[in-house]
Every structure is written in C-alpha cells, then in structure tokens.
C-alpha cells in the first residue's frame with residue numbers, strides 16, 4: 526500500500542541555505558532548501574519498503590527516467606537490496622533506463638523526446654515500475670495533444686507497445702501545478718508547491734543536479750544558467 530505523499534507547504538516554510546550544508550559554489554544559485562537531504566533519504570527508504578511489499582512475489586523491472594531520476598533510483602536500489610539481503614524469501618529485480626527530455630529553462634517545451642533502447646523488447650510480460658524524479662505537467666508520462674490535434678505519445682504509450690504485464694509509476698515529487706493534466710503516480714514521495722526545483726538529480730538546463738537537497742532556484746541562478 527502506498528502512503529500519501531508528504532505535503533510540503535507553499536514556499537513559506539523553506540529551510541535557510543545558511544543552516545544546512547550547501548555547496549559553496551551554488552550558494553547564490555539557489556534561494557532556499559525546500560526538502561533537506563535527510564528527509565528525502567528517509568522518505569525514499571519508506572517508499573522502497575512499500576514497493577518491496579507490493580512486488581513481493583513478483584520480479585519487478587525498474588525503468589528509471591534519465592537523467593533526473595538516476596539519483597532517486599540509485600537510493601531505491603540500495604534500500605531494496607538491503608531488504609533483500611535480510612529476507613531469505615526475497616525475489617530478484619532487474620532495471621534499465623529510458624531517456625526523456627522536454628524542458629528548456631523552467632518551461633516544458635511540449636516536444637517530448639523519448640529515446641527507447643532496443644533492450645526494451647525485454648519488458649514484454651514483465652511488471653514494469655517507472656521511476657520518475659518529478660511529475661509536473663504530466664505530459665512526459667501521458668503525452669498530450671498539440672493545438673493542431675496531433676497526438677504526442679507519452680512514456681506510458683511508448684512502453685505499452687512492448688506489452689509489459691503491468692506498468693506502475695513511482696515519482697519522488699508531484700508538483701501542485703494548476704496546469705497539470707491530472708496524472709497521479711501510484712507512489713509519491715512529496716507533494717510540492719508550484720516552484721521550479723533543482724538538486725537530488727533534478728536540473729535547470731543540465732545544471733545544479735549535484736546538490737543533496739531539493740532546492741528552489743534563485744533569480745540569479747535562473748539568469749546564470751539560462752539556455753540562450
């Protein structure tokens with residue numbers, strides 16, 4: 526059973542970057558810490574236990590979405606293997622990645638590029654678990670329809686072509702974006718306010734992934750790393 530996401534309130538309750546360990550070279554690029562690394566780790570461990578019991582008698586195939594979910598999945602597989610090693614009845618899992626990009630600056634471009642590896646043929650008949658860093662507009666997962674009525678498929682439609690026996694979605698973050706298409710993942714770490722966030726693998730134009738906390742970007746950071 527999935528527990529409800531931890532609700533991170535609107536920006537009033539962020540943590541000061543002066544009171545936590547933040548890389549000095551990024552100090553000016555973030556405005557505050559939204560979710561400190563200790564809280565992320567504990568929540569990821571809890572989510573992993575829930576996923577572990579959901580797939581207890583199955584052999585899940587984790588598919589993590591590059592680049593952003595790399596760190597999240599790295600922590601999930603670490604906690605999952607800890608559970609396996611203390612449980613004689615535990616079964617195996619396998620994993621792979623899928624590459625998706627659609628953001629420029631802090632905007633979804635609407636051009637979802639999904640790079641599907643030939644290895645995905647192997648997901649046929651498998652219990653697939655998509656590992657995402659963030660669900661924001663929802664377009665990456667479920668696709669959307671362009672103003673000219675052309676349909677752009679999302680990750681779910683692309684994966685269904687390979688006939689897995691089931692697909693569930695785990696996302697570390699779900700953004701309270703009023704323009705979201707309403708997609709709600711099966712497992713969610715945190716419900717976050719409608720602000721652009723970086724760190725713990727999440728980027729702004731490929732920058733700022735290497736911070737342990739999830740942070741809000743500063744105006745200076747946005748200008749410095751703007752995609753021109």
Ligand code: HPA
Nearest residue numbers: 661720721722723727728
């Ligand atoms: N941060 C980083 N990447 C993203 C975000 C965000 O807030 N929303 C969608 N992709």
Ligand code: MG
Nearest residue numbers: 593628728729
């Ligand atoms: Mg990104």
